[in-house]
Amino acid sequence: MDLSSTPRLSEQLREKIEENIVTGTFCPGVRLDEVDLAETYGVSRTPIREALIQLEAAGFINKRLRKGWEVASIPASRLCEMFDVMAELEAMCGRLAARRATEAETRQIRSAHLACLKAKEASDPAEYYRLNEAFHLAIYEASHNSFLIEQASTLHRRLRPYRRLQLRVRNRMHTSFDEHEGIVKAIENGMGDLACDMLRAHVVVQGERFTDLVSSLESMTSSRMAVEA
Incomplete structure (x- = not known):
């Protein structure tokens, strides 16, 4: 079984990315690349994609047509x-x-x-x-x-x-x-x-x-x- 696809891992990844957004590591307007994030966290793209979908639903990032994911601006x-x-x-x-x-x-x-x-x-x-x-x-x-x-x-x-x-x-x-x-x-x-x-x-x-x-x-x-x- 591939543990990288478990919901728990996607939640952990969501929290890590959330914190990077909140603390300014990922600034508003920054593009988030699934491949880069998967390499950074040592996981497959599946849980990264799940985490990004959760973040989009919460309003932290936006999906841009043909441009991938982008960090939203929250004043x-x-x-x-x-x-x-x-x-x-x-x-x-x-x-x-x-x-x-x-x-x-x-x-x-x-x-x-x-x-x-x-x-x-x-x-x-x-x-x-x-x-x-x-x-x-x-x-x-x-x-x-x-x-x-x-x-x-x-x-x-x-x-x-x-x-x-x-x-x-x-x-x-x-x-x-x-x-x-x-x-x-x-x-x-x-x-x-x-x-x-x-x-x-x-x-x-x-x-x-x-x-x-x-x-x-x-x-x-x-x-x-x-x-x-």
């Missing part, structure tokens, strides 16, 4: 707007989860939160993000609103690399874990308005802090492109 102001919307969607999920979550779903949210502890103590942002994502998705599911779950999940995927990278900011994992604790308690106690407010603040802080980082990265990218020109 910091656009990211800030997306985080604003994400904050409101998550706030709604929190309010509804506090009202509608079953006992089993509440336990799942608590369990997902506690699972983040080991990664936090190990200062492992990648693992923390993976577990953090499960925590947020558990809250979405507990809202019992299928349309809201769909919209929140879609935007969550779109912002995945930005939410993952901001965890590298000093002390952010510890702050995030503490914020999660308050959110869990609010949901457990059926305090919908509090859960709503805490989730909104939790995501808006992410957006504001990371927008500052993205602005710096854009400046660095512009300077590098000017030097290369």
